[in-house]
């Protein structure tokens with residue numbers, strides 16, 4: 001007898017929702033987390049910022065996003081939060097999140113790929129709060145999949161005043177121009193004006209007018225975006241910090257692939273420092289410690 005983890009069918013995207021995701025490149029979910037779960041994310045993140053760790057990453061590669069109090073009142077990013085914080089991981093691993101992603105990606109299995117804890121301080125003029133236009137597939141050139149997606153999970157109602165995530169509608173279906181070597185570098189290390197121009201150039205090339213959609217996300221809901229959907233976000237003009245997790249997800253088929261820059265240098269992703277090796281000696285993107293299965297349709 002096979003057992004399937006029960007999830008509430010009502011909370012899953014309908015066939016029409018999945019088609020809309022395929023057309024627009026983003027989806028706003030139903031309420032997947034209770035208020036108590038969302039509040040628990042706030043307290044667990046505060047404990048984390050104060051130094052609590054259930055496990056520690058063995059290394060700090062220079063490319064790792066890892067805010068520490070000595071970095072001050074800039075935007076905070078902490079990668080691998082699901083590895084270092086058990087209370088946060090427990091909530092992120094609720095089956096409904098993976099089940100929603102599986103429906104959207106029309107796949108049978110969803111594994112976690114990466115998760116980043118994010119905090120935008122309530123400082124309207126703080127330049128590090130601005131997230132320039134980018135799409136996540138650029139960071140994942142060592143992945144075989146073109147079907148990966150991200151859940152953006154705020155810890156409160158999140159709207160434009162707080163600098164919510166903003167999607168460029170339908171951009172995941174664009175043909176790409178100008179996607180050179182530099183696209184694999186994280187946006188924090190790139191020139192925002194250059195990225196802005198790259199987006200405009202791509203829109204022109206595809207003969208479309210830019211339509212940006214700020215995601216207004218009620219507490220407990222989350223937004224999903226396809227790995228080729230351009231997105232970014234603005235200043236936090238509110239009086240409260242904008243707290244969130246960016247939960248990057250891979251479909252079951254995703255594997256490591258070697259990817260070279262034009263000068264022959266291999267592209268690297270931080271997993272290479274952490275995950276176990278597969279039989280072929282390559283980084284294993286299904287290492288259960290770092291990339292656990294969140295959902296599989298056969299239980």
Ligand SMILES: O=C(O)CCC(=O)C(=O)O
Pocket residue numbers: 118131136150151152163164165166231232233246247
């Ligand atoms: O923090 C933001 O507004 C954007 C986060 C992001 O780039 C993502 O979730 O992929």
Ligand SMILES: [Fe+2]
Pocket residue numbers: 134135136231
């Ligand atoms: Fe992103």
